[in-house]
Amino acid sequence: MNELPVLSLVLALHLLAVASLWGCLLFLRLPGADGAAELEPWCVRICAVALGAAAVGQGLWLSAAAAQIIGSDAVFVTDPGLLRQVLSSTQFGQLWLVRSGLLVVTALLLWQRPSGRPLATELLPWAGALMISLAASGHGAAGEGLRRLLLPVLAVHLAAVGAWVGSLLPLARLAGQGASAALSKAVIAYRGFGTKAVLAAAASGLTAVALLSDGHALSWQSGWTQLLAVKFALVLTMAGLGGVNRFLLADRNPTRLRAVVWAEYGVAALVVTAAALLSQTSPPV
C-alpha cells in the first residue's frame, strides 16, 4: 500500500496536465468567445508547461507502475531491462507506448507549428486523443460483460472533465486582464460550452458508477468509501466556488472572478488527486 499514494500523485499530475492542455485548447475554440483568440500566445506557454508536466508524469507512472507490478519495496524502479519487459509484455506497457507517441507528436506540433496556423486547429485532435486514451489505462480496459461499456463511457467522461478543469486556466487569465468586452463574451460562451460538458460528464459519470458498483451498496467501513466521502466534500467545496462565480461575480468583478477561478482549479487538483487515489483502491463490491 505504501507505493499507492505516490503512484496516485503521479497519476494526478499526469491527468491534471493533460486536462489543462485539452481544456485550454478547447477554450480557444469556444464559439462566440472572440477575445479567446488573443490568449493564444499565453496558451502556447500553458500547453508547453502542460506537455512537460504530462511527460514527467508519464515517465514516473511507468516507473511506479513497474515497481507495483513486480512487488518492489521501492516506490520507483529504473532497471532498463525490467521497464522494457513491462513495456513489451503488458497491456499497460503497450498503451504507455502509444500515449508517449501522442505526447511526442503533440510536442512536435506545438514547437514546429507554422506561423499563422491556429494553435487549437493543430493540437486539439492530439490533445483529445491523449485525454480519452487514459480511459484504457484503468478498469475500462479490464472490464468483462457489461463492464466493457466502461471504456467508451470513461472516454466521454474524461473528455468532459478535462474540458472543464483545463478551461478554467484561460478563463482565469482573461479575468486577470480586467473588465472587457472579450471577458463578457467569453463568460457567455463558456456557459453553453459548460452546459454541454456537464450533461456529457454527468451522464457518463453516473453510468460509470453504475457499471462499476454492479448495483452493490457501498460499505462505510472501507477505505474506498471513506476516500469517496473526502472527494465528495472537495466537490462540494468546488460547487460553492462555482456558485460564487456564477451568482456573485461573473464578469462584474474580474479580479475576484480570477481569484475564485484559480481557487476552483486548486480544488479541482485535489479532487483529481482523490480520484487518482480511488483509482488505485479496490471498491468494496
Next chain:
Amino acid sequence: MKKLFWVFPFMLLGLPAWAHAGLLGAEPADESLVETSPAELVMKFSEKIEPQFSQVSITDASGQRVDAGVITPDAEHSGWVHVPLAHPAHGRCEVLWRAVSVDTHVTKGNMAFTVK
C-alpha cells in the same frame, strides 16, 4: 445556466473507480476433495491478468512445490488462467497466488484443495 455551476463538480464523482482482479473460483475448487492429482489448476479471475508478472505456487502435503511455474491465459475465457502441475500432488495442496491485472493492480490470496 444556474444548474451549470452546481452540477459541474458532481460529475467528478464518477471518475474511474477501478476494481482489482479477484479470484472468482477455481478447478479444483477451494477446499475441495479430488480423487486424483489434477493435471492443472484453473483459476478464474474477475478480470484479465498479466501472466508474465503474476505468480501461482502450489505446494502439496509433503512440502514439495508441484506446479510447473507457468501461467497460461485461457484462450476462450478472459480472466481464466491455467496452472499446469509438473508433478503429481499428494494430500492437502496449498495455493498461494499474486495476480497483476491488466490495469496493473495487484491482488494476493491463497486457497487449497486436497488430493485423496
